[in-house]
Amino acid sequence: MDFQKTPGWLDFHPAPSVPRFVVPAGAVDAHCHVFGPGAQFPYAAERKYTPCDASKLQLYALRDRLGFARNVIVQATCHGNDNRAMVDALRHSEGRARGVATVKRTVTDHELHYMHEAGVRGVRFNFVKRLVDFTPKEDLLSIAERIAPLGWHVVIYFEADDLPELWDFFTALPTVVVVDHMGRPDVSLPVDGPQFERFVRLMTEHANIWSKVSCPERLSITGPKALDGEQAAYRDVVPFARRIVETFPDRVLWGTDWPHPNLSDHMPDDGLLVDFISHVATTTELQKKLLVDNPMRLYWPEEP
Numbered sequence: 445m446d447f448q449k450t451p452g453w454l455d456f457h458p459a460p461s462v463p464r465f466v467v468p469a470g471a472v473d474a475h476c477h478v479f480g481p482g483a484q485f486p487y488a489a490e491r492k493y494t495p496c497d498a499s500k501l502q503l504y505a506l507r508d509r510l511g512f513a514r515n516v517i518v519q520a521t522c523h524g525n526d527n528r529a530m531v532d533a534l535r536h537s538e539g540r541a542r543g544v545a546t547v548k549r550t551v552t553d554h555e556l557h558y559m560h561e562a563g564v565r566g567v568r569f570n571f572v573k574r575l576v577d578f579t580p581k582e583d584l585l586s587i588a589e590r591i592a593p594l595g596w597h598v599v600i601y602f603e604a605d606d607l608p609e610l611w612d613f614f615t616a617l618p619t620v621v622v623v624d625h626m627g628r629p630d631v632s633l634p635v636d637g638p639q640f641e642r643f644v645r646l647m648t649e650h651a652n653i654w655s656k657v658s659c660p661e662r663l664s665i666t667g668p669k670a671l672d673g674e675q676a677a678y679r680d681v682v683p684f685a686r687r688i689v690e691t692f693p694d695r696v697l698w699g700t701d702w703p704h705p706n707l708s709d710h711m712p713d714d715g716l717l718v719d720f721i722s723h724v725a726t727t728t729e730l731q732k733k734l735l736v737d738n739p740m741r742l743y744w745p746e747e748p
């Protein structure tokens with residue numbers, strides 16, 4: 445099938461730089477996607493955007509270029525509840541990728557076990573209105589109860605302003621809960637202001653809640669340009685991510701978000717995104733927890 449990209453769609457960076465920051469051995473890119481290819485794995489009818497194709501082999505080439513050992517591939521909304529592209533990528537990863545699926549309440553036990561065997565370890569609940577249609581909370585709770593016995597967790601994606609309304613639902617979930625991109629704070633607000641304090645309180649009061657300190661390119665207003673050799677690209681996001689890493693060092697993950705859906709201003713150089721890590725996890729101990737120990741505990745718990 446021939447799919448036309450959404451007008452203005454930015455393709456992923458054609459030649460990311462090799463990062464200056466050398467990630468620790470065994471590092472996991474814990475948030476990335478595959479798109480299609482659409483001719484093999486058609487995009488979902490209910491999608492809100494049509495991306496460029498971004499295949500498993502392109503993802504694994506990026507993994508190697510950036511120095512990572514493994515990936516966690518998160519089902520993207522352009523594929524709806526059809527997890528075939530993501531599962532195919534897991535099956536061709538030689539055990540070096542695990543996945544997060546999107547499922548409906550009607551998913552069968554057989555389908556869940558098939559996905560588990562392929563390497564899926566979580567489901568994603570998306571509350572970002574520009575990306576998905578509404579799903580009733582009772583459906584999501586029913587899914588969470590189904591996947592909990594498999595040892596899976598729930599990944600949630602929402603906008604900071606929606607947290608108050610979603611708080612009771614999130615805190616009632618029976619599994620580990622991983623928040624995408626720190627709950628999308630407005631980084632023009634103070635890092636100790638009410639909006640981000642609310643997110644910190646969520647993690648403080650609920651020890652099952654983790655966060656990805658990812659997507660500075662989505663959150664930043666200052667953008668990719670560093671001021672001088674000392675300051676990071678996306679420097680306005682640094683205090684937010686650093687606070688989460690230092691307060692909850694055992695419950696943080698990091699990911700590239702390749703191939704970076706829905707960016708209209710600029711497409712990040714993935715090498716620069718990796719360099720960002722050293723500004724938010726500033727010791728080798730924190731870097732190892734963020735990139736190796738935490739994702740391994742969540743996605744490859746069977747490995748010593």
Ligand code: 0GY
Nearest residue numbers: 519520521522575701705706
């Ligand atoms: C991300 C962010 C976005 C999109 C998706 O599944 C998706 O379509 O997650 C976004 O547009 O903010 O994490 O990739």
